Amino acid sequence: QVVHLTCAPGSAPWRHFHTVPRLRARYRNFHENNMPELKELQKGEPPGTAMARLREKLRHLIPVHRLSLESFVDFNRLVLFGATAGEMRPLELRSDIAINKMTHDDLAALANGTGRFSDQAKLYYANRRIDTAYGGYLNANLVHMSWVYTSREYAKEPFQRLVLNDGEVEIVNCFTSEKCRGMGIYPYVIQFLSHLYFENGATRVYMMAHHDNLPSQRGIIKAGLRPVGEVTYVRIPGSSGKCVYYRRSITSH
Numbered sequence: 001q002v003v004h005l006t007c008a009p010g011s012a013p014w015r016h017f018h019t020v021p022r023l024r025a026r027y028r029n030f031h032e033n034n035m036p037e038l039k040e041l042q043k044g045e046p047p048g049t050a051m052a053r054l055r056e057k058l059r060h061l062i063p064v065h066r067l068s069l070e071s072f073v074d075f076n077r078l079v080l081f082g083a084t085a086g087e088m089r090p091l092e093l094r095s096d097i098a099i100n101k102m103t104h105d106d107l108a109a110l111a112n113g114t115g116r117f118s119d120q121a122k123l124y125y126a127n128r129r130i131d132t133a134y135g136g137y138l139n140a141n142l143v144h145m146s147w148v149y150t151s152r153e154y155a156k157e158p159f160q161r162l163v164l165n166d167g168e169v170e171i172v173n174c175f176t177s178e179k180c181r182g183m184g185i186y187p188y189v190i191q192f193l194s195h196l197y198f199e200n201g202a203t204r205v206y207m208m209a210h211h212d213n214l215p216s217q218r219g220i221i222k223a224g225l226r227p228v229g230e231v232t233y234v235r236i237p238g239s240s241g242k243c244v245y246y247r248r249s250i251t252s253h
Contacts, residue, residue, distance in 0.1 A: 082228040097137070107131060169202050
């Protein structure tokens with residue numbers, strides 16, 4: 001079990017929320033606009049009317065009734081799957097599905113479009129400069145995308161869910177067009193990419209699925225990977241990519 005804490009240089013995660021400029025400005029405005037009540041409270045005998053006014057104004061400043069744990073914490077529990085070359089099922093090539101590594105031109109063109117595949121190209125290729133995307137094509141139409149990460153690709157992400165060693169890869173960000181689901185494309189692409197990377201020197205392939213995403217887990221198992229542990233990560237605050245706690249727990253190899 002490995003526990004990591006990542007935060008912005010010179011900051012601490014418990015201070016991050018309070019240094020948000022907007023919140024700081026709201027507090028400053030609250031302080032300046034309520035000096036009469038604050039002065040009354042500082043006399044040592046705070047009148048009930050001043051306290052009531054402050055409470056009412058604080059209620060507007062911090063809408064507690066609209067807050068929840070998810071407002072501050074992003075908690076995710078993922079099932080971790082893995083396999084070595086000797087553990088993977090033999091690959092039976094399909095003639096109806098072509099799988100190709102997407103070129104820079106492919107990804108750049110996608111990034112200028114709309115839809116789920118375009119969203120992936122914008123986020124991972126255009127914004128983070130990750131180019132290890134593979135496309136699954138049915139009748140020359142893109143129907144599936146998957147990305148393969150090594151430690152080099154993870155270094156470009158805001159945070160790492162896994163610490164990959166040399167020779168380890170993770171298949172991530174898989175998406176199949178809704179009209180093509182149920183055709184076995186997802187497990188086939190996983191199996192194809194796993195064998196491709198094993199042939200090029202990889203020693204282990206990992207994948208993750210949310211603990212309640214059973215269809216994704218079934219597809220991963222069908223491809224030949226098996227559950228090997230869990231990954232739990234907590235991001236504080238939930239909207240931040242800088243303050244992250246996460247845990248990698250490998251139960252067996």
